[in-house]
Structures are given as structure tokens and as C-alpha cells.
Amino acid sequence: MKIGVCLKQVPATDTRVIINPTATGIVTNDVKWEINPYDEYALEEAARQKTAGKGTEVVILTVGGAQTEQRLRDALAKGADRVVRIEDAALDGSDALGYARALAAAAKAEDIGVLFCGRQAVDGDNGAVPAMIAEILGWSQVTWIDKLGIEGTSFTANRAAGGGAKEVVTGSLPAVFTCDKGLNEPRMTKLPDIMAAKKKPIVVKNLDALGLSAASVAPVVVEDAMSLPPARPAGRKLTGDAPSVARELVRLLREEAKVI
Numbered sequence: 001m002k003i004g005v006c007l008k009q010v011p012a013t014d015t016r017v018i019i020n021p022t023a024t025g026i027v028t029n030d031v032k033w034e035i036n037p038y039d040e041y042a043l044e045e046a047a048r049q050k051t052a053g054k055g056t057e058v059v060i061l062t063v064g065g066a067q068t069e070q071r072l073r074d075a076l077a078k079g080a081d082r083v084v085r086i087e088d089a090a091l092d093g094s095d096a097l098g099y100a101r102a103l104a105a106a107a108k109a110e111d112i113g114v115l116f117c118g119r120q121a122v123d124g125d126n127g128a129v130p131a132m133i134a135e136i137l138g139w140s141q142v143t144w145i146d147k148l149g150i151e152g153t154s155f156t157a158n159r160a161a162g163g164g165a166k167e168v169v170t171g172s173l174p175a176v177f178t179c180d181k182g183l184n185e186p187r188m189t190k191l192p193d194i195m196a197a198k199k200k201p202i203v204v205k206n207l208d209a210l211g212l213s214a215a216s217v218a219p220v221v222v223e224d225a226m227s228l229p230p231a232r233p234a235g236r237k238l239t240g241d242a243p244s245v246a247r248e249l250v251r252l253l254r255e256e257a258k259v260i
């Protein structure tokens with residue numbers, strides 16, 4: 001069985017976001033890119049499942065341009081065997097469904113049996129692509145997993161069910177899992193792995209190679225404009241003795257912030 005990982009590059013979480021002049025996206029000139037943090041858990045889980053003998057190969061699937069290749073090399077150094085990078089002009093303005101169609105077609109073409117994704121991409125934060133992939137392929141899916149066991153074609157996955165509760169889900173492969181913090185501890189790369197990753201293949205496919213048309217990835221959700229949230233008012237420092245500061249703080253929390 002081949003193990004797939006959907007991996008996306010995102011702006012580093014400490015990037016200062018600047019909206020471009022046409023309000024259609026962010027200025028990317030000075031952006032430092034990284035692998036989506038939740039995809040690191042997906043990649044680590046795929047590598048561990050392969051080491052445990054549950055799969056034969058770890059294949060990364062990504063939609064993105066040539067500028068993603070350094071992140072893909074980083075991922076190849078962390079236990080993946082090869083990459084299928086999907087690039088097509090028609091995907092530039094596509095939406096989650098368009099991306100999911102492309103990734104699902106690639107997973108099918110690669111005969112993937114289990115697909116690991118991140119819980120969400122920390123830039124768009126849609127958390128939509130993996131569920132759509134599972135639906136398109138007609139596969140089982142479990143989101144936000146923090147524990148997974150695979151036995152033959154059966155799986156048992158633990159997921160956060162809110163309020164600290166855990167849900168235990170059993171099912172059968174093929175399946176899509178979205179990976180949460182706590183599932184594993186992503187590995188650090190070692191120099192020999194970085195060197196070996198340089199020789200691993202990155203194959204680029206367009207929509208035609210995946211049997212998809214440009215029309216099939218045309219967006220149904222159109223992002224009109226992007227803006228930053230309004231600037232927050234400056235903080236206020238209370239002065240005086242402790243009892244009067246406490247009294248004033250309670251008054252402000254009750255009358256101005258209205259949180260108590």
C-alpha cells in the first residue's frame with residue numbers, strides 16, 4: 001500500500017502580513033515560507049507507518065509552483081520517498097474544491113491507500129480540502145486525529161471531540177486522516193537525510209496529465225477582497241494602590257469590556 005501526504009507551503013507563522021494594493025492577496029516578496037505546521041504531523045505519521053511496515057512508499061502530493069521546491073526537499077529529508085507537484089495556470093485562482101479535485105485525482109493515479117493531511121492550512125484556515133478529497137474519492141475520513149492504529153485494512157483513530165473529550169473511530173481503508181498536534185513529534189532533519197533528499201524525484205503534473213479540465217477547477221467560492229482587521233486601541237495602564245486599581249479594573253471589565 002502506498003501512503004500519501006498532502007503538503008502545502010504557507011507563510012511562516014511570524015510573517016508580518018501585508019495586503020497587496022489590489023486587495024487580492026498578500027505581498028509575498030519578503031515572506032519566509034515553511035511547511036504548514038499541521039502537515040509536519042501528517043508527514044511524520046506517514047513516515048512512521050511506513051517504518052512500521054504498514055506501507056511501501058510515502059508520496060507527497062502538493063498543489064503549488066516551483067517556489068515550493070525547497071519545502072518539498074525539506075519534506076523529502078523527513079522520510080518521504082518522492083513528490084507529485086501539481087501546477088497549472090487554471091489552479092491559480094481556484095478554491096478548496098478545485099484543489100481537492102486535483103489532489104484526489106493525483107491520489108487515485110498514484111493508487112494511494114491512506115492519505116494524511118494537516119488539520120488545516122494555517123494561512124487559509126479553511127480545513128476543507130481533506131474532507132472534500134475523501135468525499136470525491138468515496139473514502140473513509142477522520143479529522144483531527146491524535147492517535148492512529150492500522151491493522152490490515154482496518155484502522156482505529158482517536159480524535160478530539162471538543163471540551164477535552166476523545167472520540168474513538170474505527171473503519172476501513174482507504175481513508176483520509178487529518179492530523180492534529182499530539183499525534184507524534186515531527187523529526188529534525190539530519191545531514192545524510194538532507195543529502196539523500198537531493199536525489200529523490202519531484203514529478204510535475206498539470207491538470208491534463210491528471211485527466212482534469214480547467215473548467216473542473218473553476219472556483220465556486222470567489223474571494224472578492226482581503227483586508228486586515230481594524231487596529232486595536234492602545235492598552236491602558238492603571239495606577240494607584242492595589243485596592244483602587246482592582247476596583248477600577250473590575251469596573252472597566254464590567255462597564256467597558258462587558259466581559260464580567
Ligand SMILES: Cc1cc2nc3c(=O)[nH]c(=O)nc-3n(C[C@H](O)[C@H](O)[C@H](O)COP(=O)(O)OP(=O)(O)OC[C@H]3O[C@@H](n4cnc5c(N)ncnc54)[C@H](O)[C@@H]3O)c2cc1C
Pocket residue numbers: 006007008036038039042061062063064092093094095096097099103116117118119120121122123124125126127128129130219221222223
Ligand atoms: C492565487 C490564488 C487565488 C485564490 N483564489 C481563491 C478564490 O477565489 N476562492 C477561494 O475560495 N480560495 C482561493 N484561493 C485559496 C485556495 O483556494 C486555498 O488555498 C484552498 O481553498 C485551500 O484552503 P486552505 O489553504 O485553507 O486549506 P485547508 O483546507 O485548511 O488545508 C487542510 C489540509 O489540506 C491539504 N492542502 C491544502 N491545500 C493544499 C495544497 N495546495 N497542496 C497540498 N495539500 C493541500 C494540507 O494537508 C492541509 O493541511 C486562492 C489561492 C491562490 C494561491
